[in-house]
Amino acid sequence: MGKGLRAAVIGLGLATMAAAPDARAQGLDAGTGLGVPETVQRPAPRRTRARPPQPDGQGFAGADSAAGAADTLGQTATPPTLAAGTFDLGNGLSLIANYTGQAAANPIGGIRQGGAYAGQVFFGIDADLNRLAGIAGGAVHVAVTNRHGNSLSERYIGNNTSVQEIFGGGQTTRLTLLSYEQKLFDDRLIVEFGRLVANIAFLNSPIYCNFQSNSACGNPTFVFKTSNFTFWPVSSWGAHAKAWLTDRVFFHAGVYEVNPRHQQPGDNGLDFSTRGATGAILPFELGYSTTFANDPLPRNYGIGGWYDASDYADPVRDVTGQRSVLTSLAPATRFGRSGVYARFDQMVWRPDPAGIQGLTLFGVAMAGTSGRLVEDYFLEIGALQTGTFAGRPFDTLGFVINTQKFSPLALSNIVLAQNSLGIDRTIPRQQIMMELNYGIQVAPSVRLTPNLQYIINPDQTRFPFYRKNIPDAFVIGAKLSVDLFTLAGLARGPGQ
DSSP, rough: OOOOHHHHHEEEEEEEEHHHHHHHHHHHHOOSSOOOHHHHHHHOOOOSSOOOOSSSSOOOOOOSHHHHHHTTTSSSOOOSSSSSOOOEEEEEEEEEEEEEEEEEEEEEEEOOOOOEEEEEEEEEEEEEEHHHHHHEEEEEEEEEEEEEEHHHIIIIIIOOSSSOOTTTTTTSSEEEEEEEEETTTTTTEEEEEEEEGGGTTOOOOOGGGGGOOTTTSOOOTTHHHSSOOOOOTTOOEEEEEEESSSSSSSEEEEEEEEEEEGSSTTOSSSSSSSSOOEEEEEEEEEEOOOOOTOSOOOOOEEEEEEEEEEEEEEEEEEETBBHHHHHHHOOOEEEEEEEEEEEEEEEEEOTTSSSSSSEEEEEEEEEEEEEEOOOEEEEEEEEEOOOSSOOOOOOOEEEEEEEEEOHHHHHHHHHHHHOOOOOOOOSEEEEEEEEEEEEEEEEEHHHHHHHHEEESSSOOOOOOTTTOOOEEEEEEEEEEEEEEHTTTTHHHHHTO
């Protein structure tokens, strides 16, 4: 596709994002009669000393329950500013169950044209040990997932970043979460340990998974390309602690076992041994976070990074020191990588002070700081409008665009492979991915998000011998989310 058309596509996307506030201003109906969530209606509590924001609305950083994990990863039918459809059994026990399906097809571009579907069944249990056993601040969280289906990127587009976030981590049933959480010092310190994943606690936001593209949901993809950051649904031993320094400022740090054995097909998450572990990933963040309870325009700002104290495969050299792309020998083993990031999300427009509707902007910047990396940096910017047309207070309109800059190491593999075929051509240095979508709250239990995605310069790091640049890809997708307990009338959803 020509440079002029590419520029036009990017310009159209950015113009759509910039125009969102005006378009929504005329469509929001504060008097729909659907009601406002209790977490928005109640005023901020009077406090004798600072306490952290509670997970009852936009702005809570990190998931602190099985239900919160599902919401953070966009696996419920509920907008991110509302509580998920949880079935309260009483006595401190609650359940959540949902289904997420993602369909995608590329009528234009990629290696060839086709379609693919991937899905996940999620079941979670949260136990409040204060109510169950009198252990103040204690809780147990359990989650089981089943993933199934295929990846459009893997089968048809050829790039290394999926357009279906729900695909990956082994298409199987597994124990994804089994943890103990303890809140201390009037909830100013929160500690969790057990079988965990790093990406539901760090570098995450409920905003990200309003999108289907894996470049944004559930985390900015750069961290997975340049470290062994552990990801949902592949759990391992881990622990993290968040200390609230004030009612808005926190420091968060964690350590998670890196074990490639758990990522193998067929792993069910029940092997609790550390056999096969190669080290640990250590993320950290200093952040500022507010909610509707203490800020009319909730916001999250964070700076942080990670140190990957584990083995990884050299992207270029094999065990003999030669170019592995030509020898096909096992890559050499290296140890230790690191990276840094800055991120934000900020509500900038809220027409009704008693409602959750409004426009939120968000962005991420990430870069590697050590190790032999396949990407140099990642940049992302996006917008999400909650509440669109009159009578549609829970619908959303979202746009995100990001770029991944490939490192000279990654590009050298492709150049060498092409030269071995007698081909001398320019290899694109950046992959740009974007998505425009509309989230439809079909019913309190059902949410459908049709989306359009466009990929400029799909990377061919997985196919270095492909004889030409992979054509820009246009993707038509749809994400379906169903809260099963809400569907059965056992839990509440938006507007109920």
